[in-house]
Amino acid sequence: MDLIEIGRIVNERRLMLRLRQEDLSEMSEVNMKTIQQIESGKGNPSLLTLSKLFEILGLDIRVVVKQTE
Amino acid sequence: MDLIEIGRIVNERRLMLRLRQEDLSEMSEVNMKTIQQIESGKGNPSLLTLSKLFEILGLDIRVVVKQTE
DNA sequence: GATCCATCAGTATTATAATACTTATTTTGA
DNA sequence: TCAAAATAAGTATTATAATACTGATGGATC
Numbered sequence A, B: 001m002d003l004i005e006i007g008r009i010v011n012e013r014r015l016m017l018r019l020r021q022e023d024l025s026e027m028s029e030v031n032m033k034t035i036q037q038i039e040s041g042k043g044n045p046s047l048l049t050l051s052k053l054f055e056i057l058g059l060d061i062r063v064v065v066k067q068t069e
Numbered sequence C: 001g002a003t004c005c006a007t008c009a010g011t012a013t014t015a016t017a018a019t020a021c022t023t024a025t026t027t028t029g030a
Numbered sequence D: 001t002c003a004a005a006a007t008a009a010g011t012a013t014t015a016t017a018a019t020a021c022t023g024a025t026g027g028a029t030c
Helices: A003-016 A021-028 A032-039 A047-057 B003-016 B021-028 B032-039 B047-057
Strands: A059-065 B059-065
Touching: A003 A032, A003 A047, A003 A059, A003 B047, A003 B059, A021 A032, A021 A047, A032 A047, A047 A059, A047 B003, A047 B047, A059 B003, B003 B032, B003 B047, B003 B059, B021 B032, B021 B047, B032 B047, B047 B059
Parallel strands: none
Antiparallel strands: A059 B059
């Protein structure tokens, strides 16, 4: 799970909910440019920023022990 | 999954691997104070910082659709 | 091809995470 | 209980995420 994949998930989930980046920005109180950077895999968000987005997107973070080492 | 819980997981996993904070700091190249703040739930790490730690700790991040809406 | 709409990109500023260093404090073992 | 080891905490500095603002780009519809 890297930054690229997380960006892709945020993008997919936002579209699934029929939200514009601007909508998500207002609802989550995260700047639109920050959202763009995350979605494009160019961002390195803090957990707080990510959880603001996830709250609106109905997503959650799980920490798991890595398989297949 | 909030900052407190992630901190607890990092702490538990580090101890399970018999690592001192200093060891984890050197291996992950994350500052020891940063680790302390994360473990005590007072930090707000970036995904990059977290993934450096998770790499050493053998942990991974999963994004899941939230249940109980 | 003009207009509207959504996304993307540049730049400057602000907020804050991360670091380096030092000094407590707590924990542990002899 | 003393000393050493490990963790925590204070302060200052640096790096960078997040924001605000502006302008550009791409696509669709008329």
